[in-house]
Amino acid sequence: MNKPFSVLIIEDDTWFAQQQTRILETAGFIVRHAVDGLAGIEAIDTSTPDAVILDIFLPGPNALVLLHEMQSHADLASIPVVICTNSVAVLPQTSLTAYGVKAVLDKATMRPHDLVAAIKRELI
Amino acid sequence: MKGSSEVRLGSAGEIGSEQPFLVAAAHELKAPLALIRQLSLGLEQGSYSSDERLRMIHQIILTSERGLRLTSDLTRTTRLDDSLFALETINSRQLCEEVAHELTPLYKAQNRELRVEGGRRQILAVGNRDLLRRILTNFSDNALYYAGEASPVVIKASSFAGGERVRVGVRDYGPAVPSDVWHRVKKHLGTAPQALQSRPASSGLGLYLSGQFAGAMQGSIGATRHRDGATFYVDLLASKQLKLL
Numbered sequence: 001m002n003k004p005f006s007v008l009i010i011e012d013d014t015w016f017a018q019q020q021t022r023i024l025e026t027a028g029f030i031v032r033h034a035v036d037g038l039a040g041i042e043a044i045d046t047s048t049p050d051a052v053i054l055d056i057f058l059p060g061p062n063a064l065v066l067l068h069e070m071q072s073h074a075d076l077a078s079i080p081v082v083i084c085t086n087s088v089a090v091l092p093q094t095s096l097t098a099y100g101v102k103a104v105l106d107k108a109t110m111r112p113h114d115l116v117a118a119i120k121r122e123l124i
Numbered sequence: 125m126k127g128s129s130e131v132r133l134g135s136a137g138e139i140g141s142e143q144p145f146l147v148a149a150a151h152e153l154k155a156p157l158a159l160i161r162q163l164s165l166g167l168e169q170g171s172y173s174s175d176e177r178l179r180m181i182h183q184i185i186l187t188s189e190r191g192l193r194l195t196s197d198l199t200r201t202t203r204l205d206d207s208l209f210a211l212e213t214i215n216s217r218q219l220c221e222e223v224a225h226e227l228t229p230l231y232k233a234q235n236r237e238l239r240v241e242g243g244r245r246q247i248l249a250v251g252n253r254d255l256l257r258r259i260l261t262n263f264s265d266n267a268l269y270y271a272g273e274a275s276p277v278v279i280k281a282s283s284f285a286g287g288e289r290v291r292v293g294v295r296d297y298g299p300a301v302p303s304d305v306w307h308r309v310k311k312h313l314g315t316a317p318q319a320l321q322s323r324p325a326s327s328g329l330g331l332y333l334s335g336q337f338a339g340a341m342q343g344s345i346g347a348t349r350h351r352d353g354a355t356f357y358v359d360l361l362a363s364k365q366l367k368l369l
Binding site: 012013014015016018019022023026059086087107108110111112 | 151154155157158159161162163165166169170171172176180183187234269270298
């Protein structure tokens with residue numbers, strides 16, 4: 001049996017992260033959660049997840065700082081990132097692809113299977 | 125602090141440009157609505173244990189209450205200029221207890237603690253109960269997202285300026301707020317909310333509304349940065365009622 005893929009959720013809304021965790025765990029992923037940018041960087045360093053789900057506005061370093069940090073390390077730059085945010089309208093989506101962002105999900109319109117599909121598209 | 129906290133703005137409709145205010149209000153409401161939708165979709169489509177389903181329902185209730193508090197505050201702020209508010213003597217410590225009691229279910233559901241500190245001495249302020257309650261609820265709602273898991277959020281009333289003024293503050297113990305973020309928070313404290321976050325997870329709308337409510341009571345709001353968190357407070361005139369007895 002193949003080892004399940006691991007996903008790191010970096011999200012300051014604990015209940016939103018819990019719901020994402022429920023969805024991903026049901027789909028067979030191993031999920032970890034970091035509540036802010038610093039904890040996210042630490043979790044990426046220590047556990048090197050297969051994929052990252054990232055909110056944009058976070059306490060501490062925001063998502064762009066974190067993406068920049070990931071891109072500056074060769075071993076982390078290839079980790080696919082899915083942005084999940086309430087602020088899709090203000091995101092410079094074209095420039096995000098240069099930071100390893102594979103998909104942007106709008107929290108207000110996404111459905112549970114969108115999250116799973118976005119992650120599976122990159123990993124399977 | 126003084127300059128920013130004493131800015132007195134009119135109703136929402138009088139803000140130089142209504143658009144940032146509307147964008148900020150929409151943004152702040154979007155977060156709880158999006159969460160409620162996700163939890164509801166989860167209940168509809170997922171197959172979770174009955175305990176998990178109850179937890180999700182509880183989260184929906186508490187999140188909707190948070191959204192409703194915001195809509196109620198928004199409605200209230202548009203009526204600030206319509207009539208004079210009845211200012212009364214408020215037992216600020218008792219009001220702190222009431223706010224803590226009201227928000228305890230929300231804090232408990234987030235594995236956090238909200239408590240009131242200070243002596244038993246009555247600290248009487250001149251204000252409006254409803255508006256002061258809204259300010260403290262706002263500050264406590266905000267603090268919930270910045271408090272560390274092991275640390276409580278503390279509401280405290282104290283008198284200062286030789287007993288002429290009363291300060292009611294909400295202290296969170298969390299990671300230090302970076303100086304650039306703090307500078308933005310202070311700059312926009314009580315002024316028109318920003319379209320994007322002044323403190324993460326917040327457009328500053330709650331602080332703006334609190335500033336409006338404080339102004340309606342001839343008070344002001346302010347903030348203090350600590351190495352391990354922040355205190356947001358409201359200053360009001362002290363009541364002389366006890367001195368007259």
